[in-house]
Amino acid sequence: MQELILRFVIGGLIVTIFSVLGEIFRPKSFAGLFGAAPSIALATLGMTIAQHGKYYAAIEARSMVLGAVAFFLYASAVSWILMRMKLRAMVATIALMPVWLAASFALWFAASR
Numbered sequence: 001m002q003e004l005i006l007r008f009v010i011g012g013l014i015v016t017i018f019s020v021l022g023e024i025f026r027p028k029s030f031a032g033l034f035g036a037a038p039s040i041a042l043a044t045l046g047m048t049i050a051q052h053g054k055y056y057a058a059i060e061a062r063s064m065v066l067g068a069v070a071f072f073l074y075a076s077a078v079s080w081i082l083m084r085m086k087l088r089a090m091v092a093t094i095a096l097m098p099v100w101l102a103a104s105f106a107l108w109f110a111a112s113r
Contacts (some may be wrong), residue, residue: 003047009045066107074100 041064048057077099081092 007043007047010046011040014042015040062111063108066111067104070100070107072104073103 006085045057045061045064074096077096078092081087081096084091085092087095
């Protein structure tokens with residue numbers, strides 16, 4: 001229970017800091033970018049270092065980066081399909097979920113070698 005409270009407090013503080021950064025910088029569309037993901041990742045990595053050590057946290061950080069790359073590939077594919085084929089957003093995002101899955105597994109496999 002104490003870990004959850006600590007994670008909540010640390011995550012909340014970091015979310016607040018990144019939200020302030022998002023409000024300061026232009027364009028405002030970056031506010032969401034600075035909102036949740038980086039702050040939750042930093043809170044999680046900090047707690048991972050405290051509980052499991054730096055080596056384990058480095059592996060977790062690598063996994064986060066690879067997950068971000070896989071998501072970027074998926075988001076790029078969805079954007080490309082939406083612009084070229086004029087599909088509905090829901091259809092494109094659901095239909096291309098296998099791209100995200102394949103990219104994730106391919107990156108995981110490449111990193112584990």
